[in-house]
Amino acid sequence: MTRFPSNLFAGRRYAVVGLGRAGIAALRALTAQGAIVTGWDDAGFARDQAEREGFLIADPTPDIGDLDALILSPGIPHTLPVPHRIAAAARAVGRPILTDAELLFQAVRGAGSRARFAGITGTNGKSTTTALLAHILATAGVPNAAGANLGPAALSLPLLPDNGVYVLEMSSYMLERLANLRFDAAAMLNLSPDHLDRHGDMDHYAAAKRHIFARQIPGDTAIIGTDDALSREMLATMPGAVTVSGTHAADIWANVTLLQDQHGVIVDLAQAAALPGPHNAQNAAAAAALAIALGVSRDKIAEGIKTFPGLAHRQELVATVNGIRFVNDSKATNADATARALACYGKLIWIAGGIAKSGGIAPLAQYFPRIARALLIGRDAHVFAEILAQHGIDHEVVETLDRAVPAALAAARTTGTDVILLSPACASFDQFSGFEARGTRFRELVGLLSDQPAKSGVM
Numbered sequence: 001m002t003r004f005p006s007n008l009f010a011g012r013r014y015a016v017v018g019l020g021r022a023g024i025a026a027l028r029a030l031t032a033q034g035a036i037v038t039g040w041d042d043a044g045f046a047r048d049q050a051e052r053e054g055f056l057i058a059d060p061t062p063d064i065g066d067l068d069a070l071i072l073s074p075g076i077p078h079t080l081p082v083p084h085r086i087a088a089a090a091r092a093v094g095r096p097i098l099t100d101a102e103l104l105f106q107a108v109r110g111a112g113s114r115a116r117f118a119g120i121t122g123t124n125g126k127s128t129t130t131a132l133l134a135h136i137l138a139t140a141g142v143p144n145a146a147g148a149n150l151g152p153a154a155l156s157l158p159l160l161p162d163n164g165v166y167v168l169e170m171s172s173y174m175l176e177r178l179a180n181l182r183f184d185a186a187a188m189l190n191l192s193p194d195h196l197d198r199h200g201d202m203d204h205y206a207a208a209k210r211h212i213f214a215r216q217i218p219g220d221t222a223i224i225g226t227d228d229a230l231s232r233e234m235l236a237t238m239p240g241a242v243t244v245s246g247t248h249a250a251d252i253w254a255n256v257t258l259l260q261d262q263h264g265v266i267v268d269l270a271q272a273a274a275l276p277g278p279h280n281a282q283n284a285a286a287a288a289a290l291a292i293a294l295g296v297s298r299d300k301i302a303e304g305i306k307t308f309p310g311l312a313h314r315q316e317l318v319a320t321v322n323g324i325r326f327v328n329d330s331k332a333t334n335a336d337a338t339a340r341a342l343a344c345y346g347k348l349i350w351i352a353g354g355i356a357k358s359g360g361i362a363p364l365a366q367y368f369p370r371i372a373r374a375l376l377i378g379r380d381a382h383v384f385a386e387i388l389a390q391h392g393i394d395h396e397v398v399e400t401l402d403r404a405v406p407a408a409l410a411a412a413r414t415t416g417t418d419v420i421l422l423s424p425a426c427a428s429f430d431q432f433s434g435f436e437a438r439g440t441r442f443r444e445l446v447g448l449l450s451d452q453p454a455k456s457g458v459m
Helices: 021-032 044-052 061-066 085-092 100-110 126-139 202-213 229-235 277-293 298-307 335-342 362-370 381-390 401-415 435-450
Strands: 013-017 036-040 069-072 116-121 144-148 165-169 185-188 221-225 242-245 252-255 258-261 264-268 316-321 324-328 348-353 371-377 395-399 419-422
Touching: 013 021, 013 085, 021 036, 021 044, 021 069, 021 100, 036 044, 061 085, 069 085, 100 165, 116 126, 116 202, 116 277, 126 144, 126 165, 126 277, 126 298, 185 202, 185 277, 202 229, 221 229, 221 277, 242 277, 252 277, 258 277, 264 277, 264 298, 277 298, 277 335, 316 435, 324 401, 324 435, 335 348, 335 362, 348 381, 348 401, 362 371, 371 381, 371 401, 381 395, 395 401, 401 419, 401 435, 419 435
Parallel strands: 013 036, 013 069, 116 165, 116 185, 144 165, 185 221, 221 242, 242 252, 324 419, 348 371, 348 419, 371 395
Antiparallel strands: 252 258, 258 264, 316 324
16 A cells, blocks of 8 residues: 655644544544644544544644644534534634545645546435446456545545546535545436535535536546436536436436447446446446546446445345345435335335434335335334325334334235335434444344244245
């Protein structure tokens, strides 16, 4: 692994606020590259952990005007709904508020590397598309490093050579805090209401997503999904963008299972087991468009798509018990994401609930007839129960995932249903630390069923 020069940021002063995964990585990287760095987190345990690692921990507010920039964790607001006090202090004296991906770009260019940057955003599908593009690049022998909002924090990624590619998943929170980062190839997959408390309204949310195309120059590639109305509105103002779709004609699109462009078929998605459904067809189209822009051959793109292993917590087949498939889609934290999963199955047992997003599950009504029975968990389970009752859908409020999994197996056997889908359409923070913890617990609970072959008849 090639390291960045130890004097890259010598003489610069930064404060890193928010000492989670990205914040700790920023402290380590900036310190290793010669910067003077102060860390801060409102949580005492996070400060203590960073202090034990030897970092200087102090509230940067008194010296905020002396900073070159404030590196603010993406989850901490600098404007809406209420700016964090340190962010407000930085804005008051005109100090830049940046994300770690911006510092990665500055470090790469400062180290003399001409490695390219590919960025992926969208309300849903960006993690799958990011991982898929990285897999395609690896299949083609292109040095790459993937991370940012997905996986490793941006500043934990290695220095790549000139022919390398950084594949960065970019949230709307991160895109608001870029200054110089330019993506050689960038994709905006889709738009649906999300994070409106942070952005204020859909116009501001869409504007944040559009920042992924900021600073692009002639020769760079902008890619936009066309499977939703809001993305098509953005496309109307970007006539030179490459279009991708999982359902209808575009520059790259899926005709049933055949992913194709003007030159013909790229790959039959029926051979890509980890990419079910039209939403994943659009993800594959976007990854193919990005790979083409980065110079990857069509044969290698096809090979990469067919061999993609998929991501944890995204329609992940956990186990098959007595012919009943248990599918972990814990990453589906809003109704739009869950709609994409429900569309893949004709009949299913559905486990849902948690902290609902704006609109709840009302937008999923067209898929309700597919639900043989719903098991509802979490804070808003009773709200979901009222909606399902209005539509005559069999359901039960079971409160916890521990109760939901065995109840789902029993319901599947009773109704002759062969799919049990955890796709909560909700955030998980009422009962879990995040969607990963929720999905991991689902796996564990299914494993308990699988460990009892006399009762479950594991296949």
